[in-house]
Amino acid sequence: MKIQPGVRELGPTDAELVLYTTCEGPAAALGHDLTIVAERWSATLTIGGTPAECALEANVDLTSLDVRESFGGAKEVSDSDRAEIEHNMAESLQIAQHPELRFVATEIRGTWRNGGEVDGDLTLAGQTQPVTLNVVERDGVFRLGGEIRQSAFGIKPYSAMMGALRIVDSVVVGVSVPVS
Incomplete structure (x- = not known):
């Protein structure tokens, strides 16, 4: 695959973040697994040889951050449920x-054909940690994707019902960028 070198500015109009x-705990069946989309973000990608x-x-x-989809749970997510989820997310x-x-990014390894890994410093909730x-x-x-452990950034994942329902510490992040 031939990738054209240069600088690309990315955001929600040409890529998705x-x-x-996911939920865990004895009452996990009552909770919802969520797909959350960032509506405002920007990235600068410098493409080399x-x-x-x-x-x-x-x-x-x-x-x-906007709750786009929910899966599972005891009932459908209403607009007021969505607002409460987003409020709880903002607090957490x-x-x-x-x-x-x-x-x-601090290091990018791999090949265009077989993929690779991106090491970098992620700053979240006032703390910076390395992620791959x-x-x-x-x-x-x-x-581009992977898992981010909330607790690594001092974040206590949301929980309810005295911990019987809680959000899994690792959140999966994914960014899709068209090559052209």
Whole structure:
């Protein structure tokens, strides 16, 4: 695959940034697994001749997180349920104090054909931690993704019913970017 070197500015108009949460605990069947989309974010992707010569920086406005889909649960998610979920998410993520997530790649390994890994520093809830994300190309779309442990950033995952229903500590993140 031939990738054209240069700088690409990315955002929600040409790529999608999605978070996936799941429930656990004895009452997990009452909760909802969620698909959450960031409505406002930006990234600068510098494409070099090889993946190792690339760079990536991204900023996400956490106030723009929107619950897109819900799966499971004792009942359908109503508009008021959605508003409560988004309120609880804002509290858990400390969005009022830290409204932005920032990612800066520190090393990119792999090949255009076989995919690779992106190491970087992720700043969330006022703390910066190293994370590793995987990148693969399928059908003309690069998919960058991995798991982020909330507790690594001092975030206590949401729980209810005295802990019988709780959000799994690891949240799956995915970004899909068309190659062209």
